[in-house]
Amino acid sequence: MKKKLIAAMTALTMVASTGSVVFxxxxxxxxxxxxxxxxxxxxxxxxxxxxxxxxxxxDIVNGFMEKYPGITVECINIPTESExxxxxxxxxxxxxxxxxxxxxxxxxRTAGYIEQNLIVDMTPYYEQYPEWKERFNAMGxxxxxxxxxxxxxxxxVPFTAYQVMLFYNEEILAANDIDxxxxxxxxxxxxxxxxxxxNGVQPFEMGEKDDYRFGHLxxxxxxxxxxxxxxEKLGTREVAxxxxxxxxxxxxxxxxxxxxxxxxxxxxxxxGQERSIFNTGGAAFLFMGTWYCAEDKxxxxxxxxxxxxxxxxxxxxxxxALQDMxxxxxxxxxxxxxxxxxxxxxxxxLKYMTSEDVVNTFAEGYPSPLCVDITTEAxxxxxxxxSAIIAETEDVRGDIENYDIATHMINTVRQALQGIxxxxxxxxxxxxxxxxxxxxx
Amino acid sequence: xxxxxxxYRKSYLKSMLFVLPGIILTVAFVxxxxxxxxxxxxxxxxxxxxxxxxxVGLENYIKVLTSEKFxxxxxxxxYFMIGGFCILMPIAFGMALLVTSKLKGIKFFKxxxxxxxxxxxxxxxxxxxxxxxxxxxxxxxxxxxIGLEEYIINxxxxxxxxxxxxxxxxxxxxxxxxxxxxxxxxxxxPDEIHDAALLDGCTGLKKIIHITxxxxxxxxxxxxxxxxxxxxxxxxxxxxxxxGGPMDSSATPAVLLYTQGFQYKLMGRSGAISIxxxxxxxxxxxxxxxxxxxxxx
Numbered sequence: 001m002k003k004k005l006i007a008a009m010t011a012l013t014m015v016a017s018t019g020s021v022v023f024x025x026x027x028x029x030x031x032x033x034x035x036x037x038x039x040x041x042x043x044x045x046x047x048x049x050x051x052x053x054x055x056x057x058x059d060i061v062n063g064f065m066e067k068y069p070g071i072t073v074e075c076i077n078i079p080t081e082s083e084x085x086x087x088x089x090x091x092x093x094x095x096x097x098x099x100x101x102x103x104x105x106x107x108x109r110t111a112g113y114i115e116q117n118l119i120v121d122m123t124p125y126y127e128q129y130p131e132w133k134e135r136f137n138a139m140g141x142x143x144x145x146x147x148x149x150x151x152x153x154x155x156x157v158p159f160t161a162y163q164v165m166l167f168y169n170e171e172i173l174a175a176n177d178i179d180x181x182x183x184x185x186x187x188x189x190x191x192x193x194x195x196x197x198x199n200g201v202q203p204f205e206m207g208e209k210d211d212y213r214f215g216h217l218x219x220x221x222x223x224x225x226x227x228x229x230x231x232e233k234l235g236t237r238e239v240a241x242x243x244x245x246x247x248x249x250x251x252x253x254x255x256x257x258x259x260x261x262x263x264x265x266x267x268x269x270x271x272g273q274e275r276s277i278f279n280t281g282g283a284a285f286l287f288m289g290t291w292y293c294a295e296d297k298x299x300x301x302x303x304x305x306x307x308x309x310x311x312x313x314x315x316x317x318x319x320x321a322l323q324d325m326x327x328x329x330x331x332x333x334x335x336x337x338x339x340x341x342x343x344x345x346x347x348x349x350l351k352y353m354t355s356e357d358v359v360n361t362f363a364e365g366y367p368s369p370l371c372v373d374i375t376t377e378a379x380x381x382x383x384x385x386x387s388a389i390i391a392e393t394e395d396v397r398g399d400i401e402n403y404d405i406a407t408h409m410i411n412t413v414r415q416a417l418q419g420i421x422x423x424x425x426x427x428x429x430x431x432x433x434x435x436x437x438x439x440x441x
Numbered sequence: 442x443x444x445x446x447x448x449y450r451k452s453y454l455k456s457m458l459f460v461l462p463g464i465i466l467t468v469a470f471v472x473x474x475x476x477x478x479x480x481x482x483x484x485x486x487x488x489x490x491x492x493x494x495x496x497v498g499l500e501n502y503i504k505v506l507t508s509e510k511f512x513x514x515x516x517x518x519x520y521f522m523i524g525g526f527c528i529l530m531p532i533a534f535g536m537a538l539l540v541t542s543k544l545k546g547i548k549f550f551k552x553x554x555x556x557x558x559x560x561x562x563x564x565x566x567x568x569x570x571x572x573x574x575x576x577x578x579x580x581x582x583x584x585x586x587i588g589l590e591e592y593i594i595n596x597x598x599x600x601x602x603x604x605x606x607x608x609x610x611x612x613x614x615x616x617x618x619x620x621x622x623x624x625x626x627x628x629x630x631p632d633e634i635h636d637a638a639l640l641d642g643c644t645g646l647k648k649i650i651h652i653t654x655x656x657x658x659x660x661x662x663x664x665x666x667x668x669x670x671x672x673x674x675x676x677x678x679x680x681x682x683x684x685g686g687p688m689d690s691s692a693t694p695a696v697l698l699y700t701q702g703f704q705y706k707l708m709g710r711s712g713a714i715s716i717x718x719x720x721x722x723x724x725x726x727x728x729x730x731x732x733x734x735x736x737x738x
Contacts (some may be wrong), residue, residue: 082684082704089703095490112706116491170671209598211686267598267687268575407487408705418687422600432688439508 027340029128031348036070039345045097046330048079048372052296053366060362064352071345081212092118098335100346104156105236106331107402108142108409113333114151121153122333124348132351137161140328140371142398148232156331157350158371162289163326163390164220166314167382170307173286176201180309186224186252186316189285193261196284205283207274208266212399214253214417215410217287219400220325225316228323228397235403241413241437250417250426257420266421279303287313289388289406292328293383294368303382310385312392326396328371371413408412412436461472475719484711488702501713509687511714514697517604521672521693524608530664532616534657537623538649554617562614566681569610573597597683600690607691611678619664626660627653664733669729670722694718 028034047057054077060072063413071392076091076099078084088104091097092113104110113119122144126133133154134233140158166189173180176199178192193203206213222230226245239246256262263269269277278286279300293310297303332353334346352358360376365382369390379387401409416432424432485495505511538553557565572579575595584593597603632655638644638652654661654729676695679685685692685700692700694714702711 086699086703089488089706092709093490094486098490112487112489112492116489118489118491209687263596265574265576268595379560408707411700411704415686415688421688422687439504440707 003048005160027124028344029123029124031128031344031351034341034344034348036068036155036341036345036348038072039070039343040072040074040102041345042074042076043101043103043332043349044076044078044084044091045103046079046081046084047075047077047103049077051079052294053368056362056365058384060353060358061246063358064349067352068345068348071349078182081210086221092335093132095337098337100335100337100342102333103330104143104333105402106146106156106397107399108149108404108407109402110155110333111146111147111149111151113335114146114149114155114408118335120155120336120343120347121155122334122347123153125351127155128153129351132354135354135356135372135375137371139326139369139396140331142396143328143331143412148403156333157354158328159354160291160329161327161369161371161390162291162329163324163369163386163393164287164313165386165389166215166311167278167286167288167292167308168311169278169284169302170309171282171302172196172201172281176284180311181284183311183314184321185318186221186314189314190256190261192284193256193259197260201285202264203261204263204287205274205277206263206266206270206287207269207271208263208418208421209268209270209339211414211418212286213271213274214420215399215401215414216289216325217253218413218417219314219397220287220313221252222246222400223323223325223397224313224320225249227317227320228395231397231400231403234400235405237405240430241433242427247426247430250420250429251416252419254426256384267418287324289329290383290386291368293380293386306381308382310335310382310389312389322392322394324393324396325398326390326393327398329368331371406437406440408436408440412440476695478712478715479622480712481709482716484709484712488706488708497709501709503715505710505713505717510692510697511694513689514692514694518672518675519613519694520604521675522669525668525672526606526665528609529612529616529619529668530661532612533619533664534623536616536620537627538653540620541624541627554620556617557614558617560614562677563681565610565614566678569606570597573606588674597691598687599721600688604691607679607682610682611675614678616721619667619714622664622667623657623660626657630656658734662729664728665734666726669725671727673718673722 007030019348043061045057048054049058058075061075065071065073076087078087088102091099092102096388098118102113117261136158139161143158144156146153166183168180170180173192176196178195184191195421196203206217208214218232222234225248230239230245230319234241234246243254247270253262257266273290274283275286275288275295277283279297279302281302290310300308302308302413312321317367332350334343334350354372356375359370359372360374360378363370363374363378364376369383369387382394399410401413404410413414416429416436419429420426420434445521472486481494483496483498485497485501486492518668536550536554540547540554544550571577573581573596575581575593580596581593584590594602596606634656635648638648644652674695675693676699679691679693679696680699683691685696689697689700697719698711698714698718701714
């Protein structure tokens with residue numbers, strides 16, 4: 001009898017424990033009906049209080065906390081790219097310090113987090129709320145799709161989008177007898193630069209002190225010369241960084257830099273100063289992402305008089321005229337901290353952030369392309385010009401280094417490209433990258 | 442017998458209780474991080490929480506010691522040391538002589554010399570970055586005004602020139618602090634020695650060389666140890682002024698260990714650089730103490 005009792009109890013315990021495991025594994029994806037009590041979530045972002053978008057982002061946070069009083073949102077906002085990147089690395093190095101939501105740009109760095117199961121797959125949440133998923137356009141796919149890295153699912157919630165373009169000062173070009181409509185190819189652009197330089201006008205004033213400037217130019221020229229597939233080819237080493245194709249790109253940048261077209265003090269000014277110089281008529285062109293359209297232009301007479309315009313980045317190979325650098329600009333990834341309440345609150349925050357009214361209000365204050373469809377007539381004249389260009393774009397890719405298998409490539413390539421501004425040869429640029437790849441393997 | 446006595450044990454335990462907080466803090470914030478870093482330096486880790494840590498033995502040390510970047514950064518640390526001993530030390534000592542003298546208006550000098558020490562490193566870095574800007578910086582404007590435009594270069598972007606600019610700003614910033622070290626030594630010299638030197642006709646430069654400098658030997662030792670270890674771990678002023686760039690041309694070993702760890706995600710290699718710097722700092726400090734500044738019997 002005793003034995004029977006023990007056996008029965010053991011069997012019951014086994015069944016009960018199995019049941020509890022099954023029960024514990026069940027996650028409630030209906031975050032809107034989840035009960036939140038004193039839940040605090042942390043956001044790690046690049047939001048800039050001094051930028052036009054800063055107060056708009058803060059309004060989103062405040063609006064969310066008002067709507068869901070059981071959740072407190074704490075923000076760690078670091079606008080400078082390098083500082084933000086370093087801060088994220090420090091926080092993500094230990095499970096106890098990880099923020100609940102990180103702002104990221106997709107690519108291998110995010111893939112590294114996914115590999116460690118640190119990023120929440122949004123698929124079941126989108127299945128729970130199909131109308132939420134339907135609101136995203138195709139521009140943000142590069143930020144949420146990690147199948148090329150071998151991870152199925154949908155990671156992150158894309159928000160803003162961008163495309164790298166040429167902005168020009170109509171007045172300066174007219175004064176130098178240059179028709180902007182005639183600039184279709186890189187050669188056309190270089191010819192215009194030559195004319196401007198000969199007339200004592202500075203074509204570009206790039207701020208390569210922030211080493212992403214040549215990094216972006218390198219990505220854009222690759223797509224305009226070889227098409228967007230070059231991202232995957234370089235990323236998988238099918239094409240070498242010291243091969244003839246890449247040397248051709250470095251040479252284009254070097255030629256323009258050596259002739260003084262790209263700037264007079266490349267390593268002495270940053271991207272903020274670069275924009276200020278363009279805004280005050282110190283340069284004829286600005287090579288920049290469409291976020292430029294949304295920036296505060298208070299007191300900018302060229303902008304007020306609609307003298308600044310956007311044009312597509314000129315092609316090198318006409319075949320790829322409509323392939324550009326761009327796509328999703330920023331996405332927000334929920335970090336799996338192991339706390340179901342925090343994960344649910346984070347998902348709910350992103351759902352709120354990308355809801356129709358919130359996005360519309362944001363777009364009205366910050367007229368930049370978005371990965372979420374808007375239902376408002378928002379935008380200024382410049383953002384409308386940019387949107388018209390984007391509408392014709394056939395394919396886009398982001399920073400070319402982000403498609404690489406090695407996470408260090410974004411730093412490695414950008415640093416090597418900075419060498420061009422220091423007078424390095426194209427062979428040296430290629431060799432530096434390849435040597436560093438070997439060193440870091 | 443005394444050591445085993447109850448009284449001794451009681452007083453020993455009491456003493457230990459007083460020392461314990463210090464020991465706990467040292468173990469928690471010095472010994473443990475060093476041991477952890479040493480262990481990390483023998484492993485490979487990408488810096489992501491939860492990612493596997495793989496044992497690689499001495500590979501990180503081999504990679505660091507055979508890396509051109511590391512030796513370039515060591516050269517920059519050497520520039521800091523040269524600047525420290527050849528520029529900072531004489532200036533700080535001279536300033537100390539001045540503020541301990543009986544000159545009129547000495548309070549003004551004391552305040553002026555200490556002003557840069559009170560400014561934050563980032564503020565100093567930013568201020569000098571603007572002053573050294575080749576387009577609108579005050580130095581460039583000055584050179585332009587006196588017709589020396591051809592000497593305007595991008596000081597903070599030209600290799601070697603940029604690290605020397607940072608070194609000089611560092612000396613400017615820390616001259617006041619080191620002045621205090623030397624001033625403490627100078628005021629400690631008894632007046633009788635000065636009077637005796639005066640009677641023997643030892644004045645001016647002679648007095649400085651034969652009386653002040655030898656009697657400030659300990660202060661020179663303190664300065665040397667602080668200078669050598671400080672130069673090896675120089676980070677903040679470099680980061681604020683150049684970020685170690687362009688192309689790592691102004692990176693010091695401390696900047697390199699930071700970028701390798703948090704930008705390149707090579708935590709093991711970053712740990713190896715830390716341990717190399719720690720060992721080097723200890724060896725150089727011991728050498729300075731036991732060889733150069735050794736007390737003669």
